[in-house]
Amino acid sequence: MSEQSPLDLAEGDPFGPHNLPYGVFTTADEPDRRRLGVRIGSHVLDAGAAAHALGSPYAGLLAQPSLNPLLAAGRTTWRDVRRAITAWLTVPAHRPDMEPLLHPLGAVTMHLPYEVADYVDFYASEHHATNVGRIFRPDGDALTPNWKHLPIGYHGRSGTVVVSGTDVVRPSGQRKTPADASPVFGPSVKLDIEAEVGFLVGTPSRMGSPVALGDFRDHVFGMFLLNDWSARDIQAWEYVPLGPFLGKSFATSVAAWVTPLEALDAARTAPPARDVEPLPYLDDSEAEEPGGFDVRISVAINGQVVAEPPFATMYWTAAQQLAHMTVNGASLRTGDVYGSGTVSGPEVNQRGSLLELTWNGRDAFELPEGKRTFLEDGDEVTMTAWAPGPDGVRVGFGEVTGRIVPAV
Template sequence: MTDVNPPRQPHVAEGDPFGPDNLPYGVCTTPEHPRRPHIVVRYGDHVLDAGGAAAAFGSPHTELLQQPLLGPLMAAGRPVWQSVRAELRQWLTAPEHRETVAGFLRPLTEVTMRLPFEVADYVDFYASEHHATNVGKIFRPDSAALPANWKHLPIGYHGRAGTVVVSGTPVPRPKGQRKPPNEEAPLFGASRRLDIEAEVGFVVGTPSERGESVPLSGFRDHVFGVTLLNDWSARDIQGWEYVPLGPFLGKSFATSVSAWITPLDALDHARTAPPARDEPLLPYLDDSAEPEPGGIELHITVSINGHTVSEPPFSAMYWTAAQQLAHMTVNGASLRTGDLYASGTVSGPEHGQRGCLLELTWGGKEPLQLPDGTRGFLEDGDEVTLTAWAPGPGGGRIGLGEVTGRIEPAR
């Protein structure tokens, strides 16, 4: 029987940051099937059931798109990513497909977004010279702000994959040891200096063999896409524990990521040259002769309870994502599908471009004045939101899915 009122494809306005030039991937459930996650693609303020559409159009990639997580698609490699992306764009934009594809679209407000991939490993870097310099001045005012190795290699640490959570997941205040300056011995309790770190995450699709190194030119072949990331930090716990081995409990309690993974190809118009390097780089990190600029122009906004507190520019990052990947594997460490590595806090040269409260309040000494009160660090009930956009074709914008998290009292 013919439907008298067939479904109509929703209109996506020209310039919508989630239009056909973007098409980020996610995973959701619906009220009808709360335990049946499936892959979706964001289109404006709607989501496309990618697997259902693929079956209807007879796509050779139907099986990949009907999985409950993005892992199999991510592992399939760049030629498949490009082919699937081309299909999705055609289904959503070609007039002859309008009626068919409309049946697989539904409002974003009607679905529940999930963590879209299984996180295999998590690595966090320290790639902003502005951030690293500020932190050095705060923690080591009588010493050089940057450690001697900082401009020779991307400094990083291995984080905890099991506590990476999707946007919207509450963040209980962590507990641990902390030693205030006026105390002779450490105390135990809830963190009093809970912070954010506005970062950009890179999601690995194609794995590599153990013992092999991934060169700078291998970045596009291995990285599936980009996501916004907030690496929550308990500064008081971290400050007591980090000597000599670095971050541990002060970082491992939660890392929030967006529900949306933006394909690298959607950011082609955002590629930009990184800042000038003032130290010579070893060959495996030297990107001066690479055909494609390694930086990415992303405009990030950080808000607390709806109030903008910072606008960090990702283009100011000293170390690029390709250099981070090359360094992460130069010792022969293998990549696995689902590996997630983060840029480290994104900060620019101006006060209003600092990507964490540690910098914005200079260690709590200069609290922020917000409409709902002052903040040195986060209070219970505070909700932090990161949003971002990148330049797109024809002067348009590519939106990155937001990442939010609300602080709950310690348990």
Template sequence: MTEQLPYGVFSTGALHRHIGVAIGDQVLDLTSVVDEAALRSTTLNAFLALGRARWAEVRAEITELVADPANRQRIRPYLHPLSEVQMHLPFDVADYVDFYASEQHATNLGRMFRPGEPPLPPNWKHLPIGYHGRAGTVVPSGTAIVRPTGQRKAPDESSPTDGPTRRLDIEVELAFVVGTPSDLGTCIRTADFADHVFGVVLLNDWSARDLQSWEYVPLGPFLGKSFATSISQWVVPLAALEAARLPIGAQDPEPLDYLHDTENWGLDIDFEVQLNGQVVSRPRYRGMYWSPAQMLAHLTANGARLRTGDLFASGTVSGPGRDEVGSLIELTDAGRAPITLADGSTRAFLEDGDVVTIAATAPSPAGGRFGLGEVTGTILPAVPRRR
């Protein structure tokens, strides 16, 4: 991780948390090596609030520290093996919004959830559709996920029942971390995306599909999503992704003026999904219909303000091939075609004890690709309701 210099929050044997950057298999404690008071906090929020110019200055200072052999003795006391530190949620999440930006994913789910109707709702290609999630249930990678309980109703059941979800799923997503806030009543332009967004994290939007399908009409996702959302432990700055930028694909019909992405914030990012150590899918972000700059512009189109620590996600990243989808409901055709794992067991949806790991890579400015970290979670049994 020497090219991306991602930021995270860690602790060693002591209780106090420190802000650091990952360098290979080590983390550099920034508290004593960079002259910036915001980095002596226990979360990234104060640093995120400083804005783009200061982000760039600090990144340049860290790059020089790490690259110059003359600094090795100076920084050596502040380097810790990643294997010996505990990682924490890197920033306090202010608000969480999840979009639905993959045409392929939206089409696949539309066919499953609304058979006999057009798979895409009539507004889908006119605006980035999203919903507000629950910031308080965003957790760092490695946090165990308790199987959620709620109302579910199968098509062959006459009435709903209450119990643990039978259709626990994943959603492979890329999420964007807001640094610079905005005033209430201000609309953010697509051209100002990089002035407000500090960086990206990998995100798994755990989904209880049976709870979701019963509750989502007419107001959309609620308890089927809000029980847990996992993010990677490291925030990769946008500055590290310049080589990953791509023109966005053709959009038909042409978006309204405020949604024109003049900066081309398509991204060449490849994901890999492992279930119990076995690769089951490799989604690609480059095929997403709506760009993150368009998502941010629409998120604030009504004058809603941004706050430092806001998190907004892309929605499930899915491609046209069966091995490019970002959810089990797509991979298994809503459970009708379970996948077979190396041990001979099959999965339609997640079972207790399953471990899901999502990793991603992006192009390096020097050639090749570098890792963006990973987000992992283990499924625990549901907690019985108290009577």
């Protein structure tokens, strides 16, 4: 009996030919040679070698150690390359050429698949923002006056965006509780997560030229899971009067796999109803396609699921976020990353941060290792997700995992 081909996938495999996310990997025999890969089932295809074997005109573009050249090539090329790779993996005549170029996922090392240019993070979930407002302003309005008029965000540190699997060192900094006479310095005692979806920019834009809502697909290549680690005690003390700084900039973890936007057409969904009419540059009421995405996220700590945030509930869409962050003339660069902001739903088990789940430490939750309010050293956080795909199949997202190690 002949051995089963890695291309003979189980029915409904979330990483089938309908998905084909991109990543960058190395092998044990060539640990210094980074290659562009495409995930199919439980294997990764050496995309550059595949293009070379079939004499593809995209061989030079795919034989790169980073996604950035493909990102910069633009939407028409993204579509054509995706169609070509789909054929390579589904046309039976190509199997003899493709099968030797498939590597088991467990036998490769994944790397950050793109060079990050700028990093922006948003605050776009009404449920999350309302919870945070109630925690910190119990006697005032939960939402700030500007919240429903613009997607609030901040610029982060691109140099500390790390790939899934990278350990996260507990950050140290200043913190001050109401009971402290003056600030103290030391490791964060309120280390948190933020379950988010990230967006990867491919095509750049010129400085001084805003990107319109309808141009989202021309600039954004794909999506991935993102964990914006947050030191809540450091953040609370430094937050006034400016925005996030050291409480956020120590690490942001991203998945090793980027799912192309084309793979998520079936996951498009209308955003929640808005009770404030946005200004014209953010008005998507006449958009050609719905701006939301139905992505179901699961957050686990040490293997136990603690939350299942629904991305479909996000008030501000990725297209609106892109339009807003360029409306002042700021330019896009290939490799820009922006995060959705914490994803939270209306139910307690849909809250995408421990700040909300524990109500700032008031309500502990149980793990097999004991009770938690915020993360302890040794805790491992894993986020997974899926979205509806064509004909009822699921589109899987690459997981994002990080383990907390003690402060230095």
